[in-house]
Amino acid sequence: MHVPVASALVAYRQVQGMAEPGRPQRASQGIARTWPTGRTAAAGGFAPAGLGVWPTIGETLRAWLRAEAGPGRLLPWVPVAFGAGIAVYFAADHEPVLWVAAATALLLTLGAVLLRRSRLFVPALLIAAVAAGFAMATWKTARIGHTVLAKPLYSVSLSGFVETRDIRERTDRFVLRVTAMEAQRSDVRLDRVRLSVRKGTAPEVGSFVQLKARLMPPISPVRPGSYDFARDMFFQGIGASGFVMGAITASVPPDAGGLRLRYAAFMQGLRDAIDARIRATLEGDNRAIATALLTGRRDAITTPVNDAMFVSGLGHVLSISGYHMAVVAGVVFFAVRALLALVPGLAVGFAIKKWSAAAALVAAAFYLLLSGAEVATQRSFFMTAVVLIAVMVDRRAITFRTLAVAALIVLAVAPEALVHPSFQMSFAATLGLVALVQIGMPNLFASPDHSATARIALWGGREIAMLFGASLIAGLATTPYAAFHFHRVTPFGVLANLAAMPVVSALVMPAGLLGLLAAPFGLDGVFWWLMGIGIDWMIAVSRWVAALPGAVGRIPAFGSAALVAASLGIILMGLLRTPLRWSGALVLLGAIAWGLSVRQPDILIAGDGASVAVRGGDGRLHLIRATKDGFLLKEWLAADADPRDAASASLADGVSCDESGCVTPLADGRLVALALRIDALADDCSRAALVVTARPAPADCAAMVVDRQRLTRQGALALTRNGDGFAVQPVRARGADRPWSPAAAGEGDFDGSLAPKTAAPRNPDATPSEADLQAED
Structure with a gap:
């Protein structure tokens, strides 16, 4: 899911130092000069020498803004605006009207064209891009519309x-x-x-x-x-x-x-044949990982190895993404160019670099089809294709414009990718890596001593420094998204990537590609064996890193608003060229503080009413459940940053059950009951503060009630104590009705709170809360 750190090295090497014979090489070849030089930065951000005084803050800000609005600076912001429109679409309560969304986008685009010579062109264009993203997402949903099952x-x-x-x-x-x-x-x-x-x-x-x-x-x-x-x-x-x-x-x-269907059958048969050849040499997790790297099928990996890979920060290797595409394209590019260079007539008289890029593009396209062409893989292919096409038409390859074009293509083809963690993490990491390529790598590879001896002596240090920097930047850029979607961070991800990724890049992936080429001739066994050696090393590194103290950084769940703010901070830091980019760091720090300050709910209720988690006096969740749903429990514990697993006996501490239902106390001593049978409701309504039941509750129940009708309308609920009652946060908000989550039929409208009908009795055995002691004083 991450864009791996080695992809920056692969992409940079693909375009750096690739001058055709007879054309002098330059340290900046292949690198877009979109970041200001030292002189430009000084003019845009600080007083020129000789003035003797600093300009006012207002003049400085205006100079920075003029620099940010300079030629070539607009394009990277267009996909940002386009994506913002898609985000607005997914935040809507009900499905927009397609013709209204399309007409609005068309009119705003026309307005931007008419204002192209005006100072209002930039805001008009960005607003039109927002409308276009909204309309594109609406059209995609309407185009693929189909029936969704509502009841079992x-x-x-x-x-x-x-x-x-x-x-x-x-x-x-x-x-x-x-x-x-x-x-x-x-x-x-x-x-x-x-x-x-x-x-x-x-x-x-x-x-x-x-x-x-x-x-x-x-x-x-x-x-x-x-x-x-x-x-x-x-x-x-x-x-x-x-x-x-x-x-x-x-x-x-x-x-x-x-x-x-015939195409799908053919590709599946090809994947099965590749897996059979790998199975003849490798077994267990080695075979499963080798198959995942080449065909995209990764579900057969055992749970311990899969968990170790993700805890260590190497989980991105298991999902075909930018790294895999970059390695495939890079290996084919260099191999084809090296073979063509052996023929003197071709090397001198023809553009073998462009031929090699074309061959790499064909190889990347085949890899896309072989791996199943999932959305994440499509994004990787589009990014790689834009880079290779830029090489073929003599354009600079590693630029923010390249990233912008790839993002626009992906979002136009699959608007739903915006809300997927793969897209978010991939483009965040790629944005950081492109900035590294354009800022750090030219300086890193520029040596004051051009002798061959000095270059050989410095090569290893440069590569290690570049890999370390790329690992650090990609890891930091993807941290907010890993924390939001998976409720964890990888503190030692840089260490794992530094130890494993060179082996994966230099041995595992090249051996896999050679194995594919050799399989039709029956000579592939040795390449699968070599691939297995590299995979053994990768698994060993992941297990070692995952076993380090503090390797699992658990983060409590936080809202999407904090993630949006973090994304804005990353975008500002990545796309702005003047010191204004440090405003992104302030926004990012604010988003982090916002996310970490979110209060966790006191009660979680499953959508079917069969499981309830109650936060007790120890601050941890205590589980009441009528069914065993390991996935639900795993998600609840992860979102609470709770290290316990589903089999932990402490989950049932303080829970009392019989055949009719269960009860457990809140931190303030009030009881929460899960009624499994109708005959339990009368007793629970008289003793508990809150009753949860998957059955219709009696109208005269004295307790606060979450019953089948409410769960059917709102889905799973999170309740947070608010005085004597609870603030209710549902999965389906009031009025929500989307094609993938249609509103439930029936009557009943529920607000965002639960208020007690009478003063509910407290558990006499519970420890008095601080609020109780203050009230008694």
């Missing part, structure tokens, strides 16, 4: 074509394009469903099957502010998930299934 369905008869198949650690999973669907007491029709089956029983991609399945609605967020998997599934065209019941029967399809 049991014993559903399905028939259709298998489009994708995933091999996981314990089970397999596949996506079925539904051609026929029958369910009792339901006339819903779904386009695609994702089904789980026993390991090793998933049908072949492209086959036509008939089966029975239990279908569930897409997973909604397990707590307010957590990741929305239902949104992801909607943009993948999937309307439900579930599991197969009984046998899967292959049958004769009613039609051929289309060209797209």
Whole structure:
């Protein structure tokens, strides 16, 4: 998910020092001079020598602003504005009207064109870009619109074509394009469903099957502010998930299934063939990681190794991203150019550098298709393609303009990528790395002594310094997003990347590419063996770093507003060229303080009402649950920065249960009850301050109540004590109705608070709270 640190080195080496024969090399070749020189910076930021006095603050600020508005400075801000429009779309309560959004964007764009010679052109263009991003996201949702399952369905008869198949650690999973669907007491029709089956029983991609399945609605967020998997599934065209019941029967399809299905079957067969060749030499996690690096299938990696990779900061290696694309393109570029350079006539008379870039582009495109062309991989390919095309047309390759064009392409093709952690982390890291390439690397590679001896002596130090700097910058740039989405940071990520990434870049990936080339000739075994050696080293490094004291930096959950502020700070620091960029550091520091000061909820309630977490007097969550949902519990504990796991016995401390329900006290002594049976409601309503039930609650209940009707309308809830009552934060806010999370049918409207009806009794055995003691005084 991260853009890895070594991609900066690969990209820089790809364009630096690549002059054609007969053309002198320059230290700045391939580097865009978009950052001001020392003289320009002095003129824009400080008083020129000889004035004798400093200019006023106002004059200095105006000079900086003029420098920021100079030629070539606007383009990088256009994708920022475009992305802001997409963010506004996803923040809307209900679906916008497409023709209104499109007409607004068109009119604002026309206005910007008419104002192109005016001082208002820049703000007009940015406003038009915001409107265009909003309209593009609206159009994408309307274009792929499909039915989303609202209620569980049991014993559903399905028939259709298998489009994708995933091999996981314990089970397999596949996506079925539904051609026929029958369910009792339901006339819903779904386009695609994702089904789980026993390991090793998933049908072949492209086959036509008939089966029975239990279908569930897409997973909604397990707590307010957590990741929305239902949104992801909607943009993948999937309307439900579930599991197969009984046998899967292959049958004769009613039609051929289309060209797209035949292509998917061909690519899946190619991936299976590659995995079979790797399996002949490697096994276990080595095989799973090798397959993940080459084909994108990473679900078969065991949990301990997967956790160690992400805790150590090496998890980005498992997801095909900018690093993998950069290595593939770089290896092909240098290999092809070296082979062409062996022919003197070609090296002297032809642009072999451009030929090599074209070959690298073809290789990157094949790698995109082989790996499944997920959104993260598409983003990586577009970025790599823009760089290679720039080389082919004699343009500077590593620039902010390159990044801007790649971002615009990705957001135009897949607006939903903006809210995905992969996009956020990748572009944040890439922004930092591009700044490093344009600022630090030219100075790092410029040696005052041009003798061959001096260059050889300094080479190792420069490479290490550059890798360290790239690791540090990429790690810092991605930290806010890792903290927001995964509630953790990697304090030793730089150490892990410095130790492992050179081996991955120099051994693992090149050996994998050579193995692909040698496989048709039956000579690939030695390359998989070499790849396994490098993977062993990477796993050893990840386990060592993950075992270091303090390797897991847990961060409590915070709101998206703090993440937006952090993103703004990173953008300001990356795109501004004058000392104004340090305003971004102030914004970033403010965002960090904001995120760390967020108060955590006192009660978490699952969307099905079967699990409740209550913060007790010890400040930790205590769990009441009627079902075992490991994923939900893992997410709740991670968001609370709680190091305990789902099997911890301390999760049930202070919880009293019988067959009718459970109760546990809050920090102030008031009781929270989970009623599992109707006959428990009468007792709970008289004794507890808050009653949670998945059943309809009686109207005369004296306690505050969260019942089935409220949970159906609002989903999972987070409750924070507010006097004697609670402030309520739901997953689905009042009036929210989106295609991937449609509003529930039925009556009932709920506000954002719960207030007690009467003074609820407290637990007589509970320790008095500070508020109680103050009240008694």
